[in-house]
Amino acid sequence: MKPHSRNLHEHRLLWALLRDAPFGLVTTRSVSGLLTSRPLINVNAKGDIGDVLCFFVSSEHLWLRDLAVDANVNVAYTPAGAERCLSVSGRGRISGDVARQKRLWTPQWMSQFPQGPSDPTLRLFDVSIEVAQLLDVEAKNMWSLLSPAATPAPAFAASIRAVAPGVYVSANV
DSSP: OOOOGGGHHHHHHHHHHHHTOOEEEEEEEOTTSOEEEEEEEBOOOTTOOSSEEEEEEETTOGGGGHHHHOOEEEEEEOOTTOSEEEEEEEEEEEEOOHHHHHHHOOGGGGGTOTTGGGOTTEEEEEEEEEEEEEEETTTTEEEEEEOOTTSOOOGGGGGOEEEETTEEEOTTO
16 A cells, blocks of 8 residues: 555655564553553565555454454554654554465464465454654654644654664754
């Protein structure tokens, strides 16, 4: 899925940060009302700058029931070597799209899903990105990378760029 052109810079920055942070801490609201989190690994295709985060999960995970109660989720990331935290909020859903599973499959998943991308327990957990915020600890600053359509990202976000893996600079910091 391609982002809207007005958010293209924000999407590129978001995905540059995500490439340096493959593990996300996914938080859902449990059936009992508690917020619970678990680490998951992004499986988005290389070069993806779309509106959806993708993760492989097992249909046997009990936390998937949380989505029936409340599909709102948060995924928190800390890019390697950076003093930045990324928070992505959106709506989660489970997909059994085997064709997509095959496209995103890599051999590293064989230990968890021994029957490969057609494993009967393999599912895609998709998070439709609604809001993304970046906290720059060093600069003591937080800003929205992506926000609802009525609230554009701040102009200074356009000055942020990756200069090396895990290193992001802004002329405003």
